[in-house]
Amino acid sequence: GQSLEQPSEVTAVEGAIVQINCTYQTSGFYGLSWYQQHDGGAPTFLSYNALDGLEETGRFSSFLSRSDSYGYLLLQELQMKDSASYFCAVPRGGYNKLIFGAGTRLAVHP
């Protein structure tokens, strides 16, 4: 079957760096995406990796290793507003069928 695994919770302090890992099992691979969701809000797109390597967007970076079926989201210079849930997602059988991990709840403390 197809599945994604990510830690359920991560805690960090303001200004620190945190890495949220995601391992996946899929038949066929079309890329790994990351979404952020604040409590009470809708998921919002953060990043997408189709090829191996690191993609950087401001304080957030995302990494992919297709040979290891593994990726991570790296958040730098953490701020309180980064406290949210983060989901990794992969398309299954094409872009239109997307499966999500269960989410990682990040708590940033002063």
Add this chain to the structure above:
Amino acid sequence: EAQVTQNPRYLITVTGKKLTVTCSQNMNHEYMSWYRQDPGLGLRQIYYSMNVEVTDKGDVPEGYKVSRKEKRNFPLILESPSPNQTSLYFCASMGRGGTQYFGPGTRLLVL
């Protein structure tokens, strides 16, 4: 402003009373999806549509129907809601590279 809208945002209903949750997008996207979100389970795809009059089941389609008569609209229909359909529902449309743009969510309680 590019957006996905859903209505209603909150709904309390009773078992068996048909309801429809509307979804509309103004980005001219072909792909649209419905998801439900439950604690500890993440987002699970209910149905998706690749274009007008083209729909297909996602992972949890039982008890739901959809239609896509116009490109911008993708309503979710619960013909006979049951308490296990109490959940948070998100509509999404898909842009380039598979990026999903989510609506604000509809919180449904079925008594």
